[in-house]
Amino acid sequence: MLLTTVLSASGNGSDGGFTGPSISDFFPPEILFAGTPFALNRVMLIRLLVVALVVLVLWLGTRNMKLRPSRTQTLFEFVIGFVRNGIIYDNLGERIGKRYEPILMTFFFLILGMNLVGSVPGLQIAPTALIGLPLVMAIVAWVMFIYAGMREKGVRFWKDSLFLPGVPWFLYFLLTPLEFLSTFIVRPVTLTLRLTMNMLAGHMLVVLCFAATQFFFFTVLADGNLLGLLGIGSFAFGIAFTVLDLFVAILQAYVFTILSTIYIQLAVAEEH
Template sequence: MIAPMADEVEFHPPSIGDFFPGALLFEGTPFEFTRIHLAQLIATTVLVLILVLATRNLKVVPGRGQQIIEFLFGFVREQIAIQVIGEKDGKRFVPILTSLFLGILAFNMMGFVPGINIAPTSVIGITIVLAVIAYVTFIYAGIKRHGVGRFMKNSLVPSGTPVVLSPLIAVIEFISTFVFRPVSLTLRLVMNMLVGHLLLVLLFAATHFFLLSFNALTALSPVTLGLSIVFILYKIFVAALQAYVFTILTAVYIQLAVAEEH
């Protein structure tokens, strides 16, 4: 159906090129500035401003802004850090877990900003950095608690492992703990945001194509527009969910690292 109308209205589906936007500033230099960097800058600036403005005049009876910030901080503290890691150790990691949660949430939400329309977390370079932060954090936590030798023993040879199976289990646990964990953190976040971006762009592109076709297909434009709106709401939920999943998995890895035996 698309081919006969190619001369009238051209359909532009999303492509992987969306994630490699052209330079806005300093093209061809090591300091090249693209739409992805702009999204990161805006997300970080807005997040910092919100936190500063909402907490600069704290009151016993909080206003709406203070209530939202207190809810977010309390959620990470109580439902992630303390609930997963435990009260004693969890409090130590509240700052890094809160930073990860709010930072990823802010980055994810940039996909809905007109003119930006892409989340920095849909680019693998950003999610690798976030995964490295989580990776270094749980390894640091384990080494600080147990020392290098005991941490490696706890990580590679679970308690009760038969001696004859220890070498095989150690290899499997090494791959699982030190390779699959950062890889899975990276891919889980980037793939969810990447696919969400492609589907949303596809729906809006289809709406534009159908609307300007001026034939029987035009009747489909309200359908795809409606689906676009529904998908935006779903994508907002996914953006928040992925920030939560990344943060709680980081907390789980920290808990496993500081545990005496597992």
């Protein structure tokens, strides 16, 4: 819808010129329950749709597992195994990994679904490009690694997190505030911004390229100006950025999940 809106605007400006995408396009009007605390716009509806699809896919993929797997089951098992073994167990071990596996698995598949839906025609907006959802998941990750540290170490978690071993005592006046900022403030902030900005920037580039293509072909070239052929280049860049956006969508799901896992590992480690 964002892409459709921009394409329409690009050829219908008051001066007939090119109009690029803007941040306001990520805040569509309310559709359901307008004016109430439960108001839903397109972004919220897409989020609900993705949650339903993720639950449905995971249920269909696990409801009829066979000893001799089909190709679909093999692919599904590969993805599940990659997240469980390659991300969670490799960093946390099986004992601790099993405890936090449900949340970390949810992170990966929810972010993956939210990111990929931005390239689906008719939807064409990644809900993770708005800061609200990444912020909520970053707060969950923040609470999770603090809980993990407290569960494994008790109050010693705070000592290990804030007071580096082997440092002269007078340096703690400088290092302890920095460790607090780095561990308890910077981590959730960077988790939030990394996911949000990557999906926002990628989507804006794609929209810009295809909006430029529409402008060159249907405004410039339609007026007999051969400069409209530049739309071929902007269309090629649009395809390239779409492929890149798909790669970034998968990568960001991996990055968010593995960083959350590593933060737990650092919280429970005896020395870090």
